[in-house]
Each structure stands twice: as structure tokens, then as C-alpha cells.
Amino acid sequence: xxxxxxxxxxxxxxxxxxGAFQSDTTKTDKALIFGFDIARPAINAFNDEVTSYExxxxxxxxxxxxxxxxxxxxxxxxxxxxxxxxxQGYFARIGIDLNMLKxxxxxxxxxxxxxxxYGLSIFNQETPLFTYENYWGEYSGSIPVGRGSAHFLELTxxxxxxxxxxxxxxxxxxxKLLLSSSFGDDNCPVYIPGMSETDGSINAGISYYIAWQIPxxxxxx
Amino acid sequence: MRGLRFSAGLIIVLIVACSGCTTEGxxxxxxxxMVITLHETDNDDAxxxxxxxxxxxxxxxxxxxxxxxxxxxxxxxNPASDRAxxxxxxxxxxxxxxxxxxxxxxxxxxACGYSxxxxxxxxxxxxxxxxxxxxxxxxxxxxDEENLRTFF
Numbered sequence: 001x002x003x004x005x006x007x008x009x010x011x012x013x014x015x016x017x018x019g020a021f022q023s024d025t026t027k028t029d030k031a032l033i034f035g036f037d038i039a040r041p042a043i044n045a046f047n048d049e050v051t052s053y054e055x056x057x058x059x060x061x062x063x064x065x066x067x068x069x070x071x072x073x074x075x076x077x078x079x080x081x082x083x084x085x086x087x088q089g090y091f092a093r094i095g096i097d098l099n100m101l102k103x104x105x106x107x108x109x110x111x112x113x114x115x116x117x118y119g120l121s122i123f124n125q126e127t128p129l130f131t132y133e134n135y136w137g138e139y140s141g142s143i144p145v146g147r148g149s150a151h152f153l154e155l156t157x158x159x160x161x162x163x164x165x166x167x168x169x170x171x172x173x174x175x176k177l178l179l180s181s182s183f184g185d186d187n188c189p190v191y192i193p194g195m196s197e198t199d200g201s202i203n204a205g206i207s208y209y210i211a212w213q214i215p216x217x218x219x220x221x
Numbered sequence: 222m223r224g225l226r227f228s229a230g231l232i233i234v235l236i237v238a239c240s241g242c243t244t245e246g247x248x249x250x251x252x253x254x255m256v257i258t259l260h261e262t263d264n265d266d267a268x269x270x271x272x273x274x275x276x277x278x279x280x281x282x283x284x285x286x287x288x289x290x291x292x293x294x295x296x297x298x299n300p301a302s303d304r305a306x307x308x309x310x311x312x313x314x315x316x317x318x319x320x321x322x323x324x325x326x327x328x329x330x331x332a333c334g335y336s337x338x339x340x341x342x343x344x345x346x347x348x349x350x351x352x353x354x355x356x357x358x359x360x361x362x363x364x365d366e367e368n369l370r371t372f373f
Contacts, residue, residue, distance in 0.1 A: 080334070082334040082335070083334040083335055127335070130326070130334055130335040132300060132334075132335060132336060135277065135285065135297040136277065136297065136299035136301065136302075136305070137299075137301070139300045139301045141300075141326060141335075143326065186325055186326065186327045187326075187328055188328045190328075190331050199330055199331045199332070
């Protein structure tokens with residue numbers, strides 16, 4: 001299963017690069033785009049700690065600007081020698097994508113550009129057990145389930161290519177910056193849905209999308 | 222093509238910027254230690270004591286300092302209690318220091334897990350060799366800040 005995923009991603013990466021950088025002219029209809037992150041099931045298969053799913057809806061205003069709403073679910077269970085931790089919740093991101101490909105540079109509805117997102121995550125976290133050892137001996141404690149939220153920003157960069165008519169595939173890299181967490185400094189989340197693990201306030205992620213596009217009749221350039 | 226080059230450049234920047242974002246291994250467990258500086262009563266100057274022994278009450282077989290030459294001692298507090306008692310032996314003269322506090326668990330990092338921060342309440346001590354102990358800062362955290370100033 002893992003080899004099939006790897007082969008699939010490799011092939012579609014090559015196709016999306018090639019497709020996105022062809023030179024020709026094309027129409028740039030307004031369009032509604034529905035996408036699903038197909039990297040999530042692959043990461044879930046590789047990583048025992050995380051189960052997450054993510055999708056998005058984008059509105060292509062013209063060849064350059066896309067309004068984007070992303071949403072998803074994350075579940076995280078982690079355990080090591082001195083603590084165990086679980087987190088479960090939902091997230092949403094809202095933002096804009098800027099297509100660097102001009103219409104005269106491409107055939108089809110391709111995208112290569114950057115984007116900015118604001119993210120909100122609402123989740124429950126729990127530390128069922130932690131231990132701490134010093135001169136006085138070993139202490140064990142727990143932190144009960146708490147519900148909270150986190151705010152973050154993302155800078156994205158990536159490509160999407162029209163693999164078949166109105167079917168797009170592509171990826172984006174994400175640089176994520178944690179703005180705040182309602183749990184405060186003493187109980188910082190190990191994981192935040194939509195932002196992944198949070199050692200440090202900055203981390204990175206990748207999304208690999210397949211998307212369906214519904215073009216409208218109106219045209220703009 | 223300028224846009225494409227910009228996009229490719231951005232992706233490279235993202236990769237490079239994020240290559241060091243996560244920490245592997247616990248390099249700093251971040252134990253909060255009560256920092257006590259040692260001073261001379263007569264002139265308030267910091268001093269170095271030639272032979273100082275410190276241990277927790279009932280734990281004399283496990284000294285924190287054992288006939289040490291030092292000008293500062295750092296004492297671990299007990300998160301399972303709201304009080305820690307120590308014996309301080311300067312030369313051959315014994316004193317007892319009792320500290321009350323509240324402990325708060327504190328997340329350090331994914332690799333390290335949890336530690337504790339403390340807020341000191343009160344102190345009491347015997348005056349066999351110790352003259353005075355002043356509370357300088359009642360927050361005990363992993364920093365090296367002075368918490369108590371002891372005058373001999």
C-alpha cells in the first residue's frame with residue numbers, strides 16, 4: 001500500500017510540474033474548486049500517532065486570485081517514557097492564493113503560486129499520565145481533558161495542474177506560525193489539528209491535493 | 222516566468238526555513254532549582270564557603286553538596302509536597318531551612334515532557350550558623366535567578 005502511494009505521488013508530481021509550466025493561452029473562467037488532501041491517508045498509514053483528514057473549497061475570482069477555505073480533522077496520540085498525550089479536534093483556515101502563472105503562459109487551468117492563510121483550531125487535549133523525577137523521588141500526575149483553541153498563520157507555496165478536464169492535482173508546502181493557544185505556556189499543546197506537532201512556534205507541512213473544478217460561464221482576464 | 226522563479230524560490234525558502242523546526246532528544250530537562258547565594262553578614266559581600274554540606278531532611282545519605290567549596294547552592298524542590306526541608310552544614314554547625322511553595326506543572330517540549338515551576342510562600346530557618354535569609358525572588362524556574370540570599 002505504501003509503495004503504491006509513493007509511486008502515485010511520484011508520477012503525479014512529474015505530471016503536475018510538466019502541466020503547470022506549459023506555454024500557451026487559455027480562458028480564465030471564474031470557478032468553484034473542491035479539493036481533498038490525498039496525502040493525509042498516506043501519512044495516516046505511515047504514522048501511528050496521527051490520523052487526520054483535510055479538504056478545501058476555493059473560488060477562482062480571476063486568473064490570479066483564489067479565495068480559499070480549508071477544513072479538517074486531526075487526532076493525535078503520543079506516548080514516551082515520561083508522559084502520554086492525546087489531542088482531538090477540528091480546524092478551519094481561510095485565506096487567499098495568488099497564481100503566478102499568467103493566462104498566456106499556460107494551457108489549461110494550472111496554478112503555481114503562493115498563498116496566505118489564517119487558521120483556527122478547536123480541540124480537546126489530555127495528558128493521562130506524566131512522570132517527573134528529581135532528588136526527592138518520582139512524581140506522577142495527570143492533566144485532565146481540556147477544551148481550547150489555537151490561532152495560526154500559514155504561508156503556502158505550490159502548484160496544481162489540470163490532469164484531466166476540470167480535474168486538478170498538485171501540492172503545496174506550508175510554513176506554519178503559531179500565534180496563540182488558549183492553554184498558555186504551562187500546558188502547551190504537543191499537537192494542534194491543522195498545524196501538526198508544535199515543538200517551537202514554527203513548523204512545516206505539505207498538502208497533496210486532488211480537486212474538481214466547476215467553471216462558471218463568465219470570463220475575465 | 223518571473224512569477225514561476227519567485228514561486229520556486231519561495232518553496233526553497235520554506236524548505237530551508239523549516240529544516241530545523243523540530244527538536245530531537247531532550248537536551249534541556251529544565252529543572253527548576255531554588256538558587257541561594259551566600260553572603261557575609263558583616264559587609265553584605267558575596268562569599269565562598271570552604272566546606273558546605275546540604276541534604277534534604279531524612280536524606281543525609283544523599284547529600285546535594287558534600288563538603289563543597291561554593292558561593293551558591295541550587296536546591297531541587299519536591300513537586301509531590303508543598304514543603305521541602307533541608308539541612309545546611311557550614312563547617313560542623315548544622316542549620317535547618319524549611320521552604321513552603323506551590324508547584325505548577327509546566328510543559329517543556331515534546332522530547333522532554335513536563336517539569337515544574339514553583340512559587341515560594343514562606344521560609345523558616347534556625348540561626349545556629351545562619352544569621353538571616355532574605356527572599357529575593359519567589360518564582361523558582363529553570364533560569365539561574367537568585368531566589369534566596371543567605372547571610373552567615
